Amino acid sequence: MRATASAPGKVILFGEHFVVKDQPAIAVAVSLRAYVTATLLKEKTIRVYSRNLALSREYTLPPADDKNPLYPVAHAAFTVLNKLGAYHGISIEIDSEIPPSAGMGSSAAVSVATIAATAKAMGEDLRLEEISRMAYEAERIVHGRPSGIDNTIATYGGAIAYRKSEGFLRLNVDFKDVSLILADTGKPRSTGLLVKRVLDLYDAFPSVLEPIYYAAGRLAVEAAKMMERGDWEAVGALMNVNHGLLSAIGVSTIELEQIVYAAREAGALGAKLTGAGGGGYAVILCKRDHEGKIIEELRKVSPRLLKLNVENTGVSTS
Numbered sequence: 001m002r003a004t005a006s007a008p009g010k011v012i013l014f015g016e017h018f019v020v021k022d023q024p025a026i027a028v029a030v031s032l033r034a035y036v037t038a039t040l041l042k043e044k045t046i047r048v049y050s051r052n053l054a055l056s057r058e059y060t061l062p063p064a065d066d067k068n069p070l071y072p073v074a075h076a077a078f079t080v081l082n083k084l085g086a087y088h089g090i091s092i093e094i095d096s097e098i099p100p101s102a103g104m105g106s107s108a109a110v111s112v113a114t115i116a117a118t119a120k121a122m123g124e125d126l127r128l129e130e131i132s133r134m135a136y137e138a139e140r141i142v143h144g145r146p147s148g149i150d151n152t153i154a155t156y157g158g159a160i161a162y163r164k165s166e167g168f169l170r171l172n173v174d175f176k177d178v179s180l181i182l183a184d185t186g187k188p189r190s191t192g193l194l195v196k197r198v199l200d201l202y203d204a205f206p207s208v209l210e211p212i213y214y215a216a217g218r219l220a221v222e223a224a225k226m227m228e229r230g231d232w233e234a235v236g237a238l239m240n241v242n243h244g245l246l247s248a249i250g251v252s253t254i255e256l257e258q259i260v261y262a263a264r265e266a267g268a269l270g271a272k273l274t275g276a277g278g279g280g281y282a283v284i285l286c287k288r289d290h291e292g293k294i295i296e297e298l299r300k301v302s303p304r305l306l307k308l309n310v311e312n313t314g315v316s317t318s
């Protein structure tokens with residue numbers, strides 16, 4: 001049996017890093033997806049092949065952590081085989097449109113799609129909560145101490161407010177008047193290392209960092225209201241404040257600052273780094289009719305721009 005599943009990438013609009021310590025955050029799923037085809041094998045092995053990363057690896061069961069970037073995927077597939085009591089192996093073929101190591105949730109989307117495709121190949125549909133929970137375990141291998149926002153948004157799609165201790169809330173937002181532009185710094189980075197660096201800073205100066213975290217949490221709550229109201233001027237202003245807080249905790253870079261300031265000077269409503277920072281992408285919010293001018297200015301400071309739509313479909317199987 002063979003089955004294909006896909007899951008979307010994401011952009012965090014508010015609250016990355018602060019969400020790791022249980023502040024609320026806001027993310028949207030975007031129109032780039034990871035596709036996974038799972039095929040049952042007679043042999044008791046897990047074969048993983050990534051088309052876009054040109055990587056492949058074969059694991060005997062249970063798979064042992066060899067620090068290979070494909071190991072978390074094998075682990076995710078194995079969790080499903082184990083849960084469903086399989087007596088065979090599986091081949092996992094990944095084809096992802098989501099740039100890796102860029103802050104767009106590529107690993108979570110791959111894990112979510114792997115779990116759904118593996119179950120479907122075995123004739124089962126897992127509940128969304130189960131898929132998200134299993135993908136969280138794979139994310140722990142990739143990122144160390146993830147908040148859970150990436151696996152949640154890749155599973156459910158749309159726009160969500162997320163809090164580690166409370167789960168997620170779907171937001172009702174109409175994005176028709178605005179564009180989301182993603183501008184690459186061209187610098188890959190490791191989420192796990194950046195999260196650790198920020199947590200170390202918190203541990204060194206808790207009384208200084210605590211009010212910054214609190215402000216970030218209040219900001220996300222306010223932003224959710226403004227998004228649902230369609231007050232995009234306010235959303236943009238709050239994105240700028242959020243970027244300032246992320247700079248304060250040390251995850252911005254000169255390339256991110258250049259992009260963010262170029263976007264604001266060209267008339268963007270708001271601009272901030274997205275995801276772990278340290279490189280990766282900045283997200284720019286602008287009115288649809290300003291998009292052309294902003295893209296023209298961003299081309300001067302970013303090697304790659306993506307114009308993305310918000311994607312309402314989360315994980316889906318075929």
Ligand code: PMV
Binds near residue numbers: 017143145146148280
């Ligand atoms: O850059 P990404 O896509 O790996 O997102 C990381 C988001 C953080 O808030 C920094 C970590 C997390 O687990 O939420």
